Amino acid sequence: MNTELSNEEFLIRFGGKLKKLRVFKNLSYRQMAQRCDLDYSYISKIEKGQHNIQLTTVLELSKGLDIMPKELFDF
Template identity: 35%
Template sequence: MDISEETFITNLGIHIRQLREKKNMSQQDLANDCDIPKNQIGRIERAEINTSVKALVKIANALDVEPKELFDFSIK
């Protein structure tokens, strides 16, 4: 399967938002828990930036999921 980077990043952002909402967390809650600015969380969820692995590990820890679970989504 050949997907574009933009498609992958968009789907990753959507999935992170879904995981956050499933935990009943606001963007501010997530930002506080992983020490990442709230505006950066929003930019990740809207696929406006290609975030670092370091940030993804912080997000996974704050969401209490394994980092690999951030990538467990279907491409749309």
């Protein structure tokens, strides 16, 4: 990973990875939201890099995707 990433670029890449995994699992925002107990609009904003989330949210997202949390950081 490039250690020269800005905070903004990191959030955008994280969001892109989240979207890629969600689409790969064929989940809509609403389906994903139900699986991880988050609002679907919040997930959309994360995917767009508009929110700096907490580690507990990373855990919820990974549960919703049925993956290990570290997979969300592989971008």
